[in-house]
Amino acid sequence: MTTTQVPLVDYLALGDKPHLVANECTSCGARFFDRRNACASCFATEFKKVDIATEGEVRSFTIVTFAAPGVPVPFVAAIVDCGGTSVRANVINCDPTPEKVTLGMKVRLATYSLGNDDNGAEAIGFGFEPIA
């Protein structure tokens, strides 16, 4: 039996080569990850899907040690520059310490299981891991 997989968010494309997909404004090129009504930059309403680079560099990060109930800590929240498109994600598969996580470090997209729901569907999350 094959398990159905669902992405944590719409903009995570699963399959052989998991990657993120943005809505790109066909008029000005601004990229967004959410459902759009219009472009925040130029107000146009036409968008096309574009694949985002799966490798990038950490432009900013924090190590969160206090979070809401049920959110496991510590975790590393970061902004990753993926070939000019900024992506919000956790840095994973890396010790959450300022010694291991550094500004400018090179990272790549990685996925992991968030577990199965009552129907047996498996949710897949993503983060960025250091490129060794």
Add this chain to the structure above:
Amino acid sequence: MASDDIYILGIYMTKFGKYPDKDTVDLAAEAVMAALADGGVTMKDMGIMAAGCLMGQGGIGQQIQKQVGQTGIPVYNVSNACATGATALRTAIMAIKAGECDMGLAVGVEKLAGVGLLGASPASKGSGKEWKATGRYGSVANTDGLIGTNNMPGTFAQVGMEYGHKYGGATFELFAKISEKNHAHSTLNPLAAYNKRMTLDEIMNDIMIAYPNTRPMCSANCDGAAAAVVVSGKKLKTLSLEQQRRAIKVSASILTSDPYQEACQVLPDVNTLTRIAAKQAYEQAGVSPSDLNLVELHDCFATAELVHYDNLMLCEEGGAVDFFNSGATWRDGKTPVNVSGGLESKGHPIAATGIANIWEVCHHLRGEAGPRQIEGAKVGLAHVIGLGSACGVHILEKSAL
């Protein structure tokens, strides 16, 4: 004074702290009545009221009126995150500028003591679950903690770290030193929620909330209110010489929202809108950053204070680290910043903050700040930023009388 100028006639902030026996209306009423008394006027003189209480149920303005005076004037209940107080003030100023009235009242109040982490949302529940996509990102679970962080300490930590990545030098120790300054400043402010001086070691070894922000590097949740009475220059001329002497000129009143920038929907961009607001404010007031005798800026976290040195153009672009290290922002420095103790030590009852910072600046411009007086202060700037985002910048000047 020109007829179309705007002045602060009366202003007040409550002591910030914990008020288990008072509600938001009690605190706001104290601030309103004291601001009116400070200006030598009454509710009868007010032509408009603008009020904010971010965590409230709405209608805070009318609730306050029911305790301090119901005169039938228009009430604007405003909400603009941490810029709510500045938005209320600006609303009253706009009504006067529009010629609808010659005096107005702005008030902000919050009860935040003990509320804990702001912005964080609890993880989704596991039992009987079904992965079902909801919301604008089609997420099947709460993404806070899975895709970055929604909480404020972590968000603003990234704002400071991003600056460090761009320009260098922004270490954990540097951010802690900014906090050390503000906690030291607060020892002279009897209205601050916390008046304790903290050593750099104490700050760096306190509980880590979101690296590099430890607990004392985060704004202090507390209760408090602040209120201001604003008046047109034309009306002020008809008031007493004492009222005219203590009146503080609002040389610039600016409110901006965040213009689109790459990445601004990924990590809130608190820089661009602050820079735009500052530029507009300096132009409107006809002053330059070097004219400022003191600045109260939105240090919701130590990591935020650093970037706003740059955004408010207190230093060269990219030069905030060197600027701080030069000692410029200590109370005996070139441009004293947050001599009140700032949000980290004075406290941050959200909707009160954008008026309380105006109160601090007015207090110095009037020469009434006692032991923490910045001697000879003539021009000051007050800045707030509400995430989402909204930025308020006011430039204030001492009366020429």
